[in-house]
Amino acid sequence: MTTLDQDAAAATSRRLRTQEEVEAHIRAICFKTGPPALIGAELEWTVHHTAAPRAPLDRETLRQALGRHAPATLDPGHPPEPTGHPPEPSGYPPQPTGHPPESPGDPPEPLPAGGQITIEPGGQVEISSAPARSVAALHAAVTADLTTLTALLDGAGLRLGEHGIDPHRSPRRLLDTPRYAAMERVFDARGRHGRIMMSSTAGLQVCLDAGTPAELPARWRAALALGPPLLALFANSSRHAGRDTGLASARMAAWWGMDPRLTHPPIGPPSDPAAAWVRYALAAPLICVRRGVACWDPPPGATLADWLAGALPDPPTAADVDYHLSTLFPPVRPHGYLEIRYLDSQPGDEWIAPVALLAALFADRRTTEAALELAGPVAGCWHTAYRYGLADPPLRRAATALADLAHGRLETGLPAGVRTHITDTVQRRLRGAGTAEEPS
Numbered sequence: 001m002t003t004l005d006q007d008a009a010a011a012t013s014r015r016l017r018t019q020e021e022v023e024a025h026i027r028a029i030c031f032k033t034g035p036p037a038l039i040g041a042e043l044e045w046t047v048h049h050t051a052a053p054r055a056p057l058d059r060e061t062l063r064q065a066l067g068r069h070a071p072a073t074l075d076p077g078h079p080p081e082p083t084g085h086p087p088e089p090s091g092y093p094p095q096p097t098g099h100p101p102e103s104p105g106d107p108p109e110p111l112p113a114g115g116q117i118t119i120e121p122g123g124q125v126e127i128s129s130a131p132a133r134s135v136a137a138l139h140a141a142v143t144a145d146l147t148t149l150t151a152l153l154d155g156a157g158l159r160l161g162e163h164g165i166d167p168h169r170s171p172r173r174l175l176d177t178p179r180y181a182a183m184e185r186v187f188d189a190r191g192r193h194g195r196i197m198m199s200s201t202a203g204l205q206v207c208l209d210a211g212t213p214a215e216l217p218a219r220w221r222a223a224l225a226l227g228p229p230l231l232a233l234f235a236n237s238s239r240h241a242g243r244d245t246g247l248a249s250a251r252m253a254a255w256w257g258m259d260p261r262l263t264h265p266p267i268g269p270p271s272d273p274a275a276a277w278v279r280y281a282l283a284a285p286l287i288c289v290r291r292g293v294a295c296w297d298p299p300p301g302a303t304l305a306d307w308l309a310g311a312l313p314d315p316p317t318a319a320d321v322d323y324h325l326s327t328l329f330p331p332v333r334p335h336g337y338l339e340i341r342y343l344d345s346q347p348g349d350e351w352i353a354p355v356a357l358l359a360a361l362f363a364d365r366r367t368t369e370a371a372l373e374l375a376g377p378v379a380g381c382w383h384t385a386y387r388y389g390l391a392d393p394p395l396r397r398a399a400t401a402l403a404d405l406a407h408g409r410l411e412t413g414l415p416a417g418v419r420t421h422i423t424d425t426v427q428r429r430l431r432g433a434g435t436a437e438e439p440s
Helices: 004-013 019-030 059-069 135-155 178-188 193-200 216-225 227-234 250-256 273-283 304-311 318-325 348-361 365-378 382-391 393-407 416-431
Strands: 039-045 047-049 116-119 125-128 158-160 203-208 332-334 338-344
Touching: 004 318, 019 273, 019 304, 019 318, 039 135, 039 348, 059 116, 059 135, 059 158, 125 135, 135 158, 135 348, 178 193, 193 250, 203 348, 216 227, 216 273, 216 332, 216 338, 216 365, 227 338, 227 348, 227 365, 227 382, 227 393, 227 416, 250 338, 250 382, 273 304, 273 318, 273 332, 304 318, 348 365, 348 393, 348 416, 365 393, 382 393, 393 416
Parallel strands: none
Antiparallel strands: 039 125, 039 203, 047 158, 116 125, 203 338, 332 338
């Protein structure tokens, strides 16, 4: 009799030899449909010495601060991930933003409300929440976990950053793993943006169910269309490495400046998001290939389609395809649920404002379709959004209209004080003149 673990291992080690097999696998794991019921969030922050925020962070200080919650990647002696170790599963609960575990050891102890701490390459700290059935429940859980994390860091003389990019320090990779070393080399070959993304940026991801098969196309289109106005509304990362970049979101600028095959939205038939995502995955370059050696560098320029065509000695396994998907970073990523990735990290407890707005705009099909219509005129204006933010009049109008639409549909179960905090945060952002000079 086989166990469930043996069945799972057999499934992930299965070789995929044709594009049809890869397509069937991706469709099965990336677009799990059903009535929307859950919401999750992934919150990242840069980490700084409280007394000297410009001082470099070191791995051991961070590991000691996090204690039993520290991921294995902070241990200088952790073993590399074995070739056959499967990545994190696609689907709820929300998982870290594209960085499966590099060690087969026991995971760190979750935070009190179920959130899991992970560490990004530059030492950014992330809480991946447990899934929740309401925004109110998510807010309570993340608030509890964030309180614990803040206390842990405070005891070590550290604090969380308040912006989507490190305003003080240049990018410096803290984690030494085969994955991150390979990614850095591939990114460096194309310019400076990849290194900045890996080691200087911090985002806020919102995880929403994909919806029923009938709802999925509109929810997918809306998740992407809302990106530019909501990015502009919550942009807060103009300063990086001690200088004013002149951008509303230097974080998004770094992502956008990378290889568009990895970070720009998929393009395809609106009625079939899965088809667009399959094409995107096949055409995307390989960033790292797991091996039982220290070097995970891929063949230069090879894509997943090239791998299927023989660019590597053996065809990819299902686990290899899953791992490749974890190295793709578009503004919205299908991960079983929809992972919305275009928001800057928010200061303190302000993270709840964009989360609640998105939840309200996806609360029902009619509202989602109305939001899609409001965002339509600026749906593709990513460059304008990260460059000018709310200083761009069309983006400002769209953001204002979306905020008004969401305000009337905020979850009724939210405590009155939280609802007021959300409204005040959004109105304060809308009253601001933006963080960059208005385009002429």
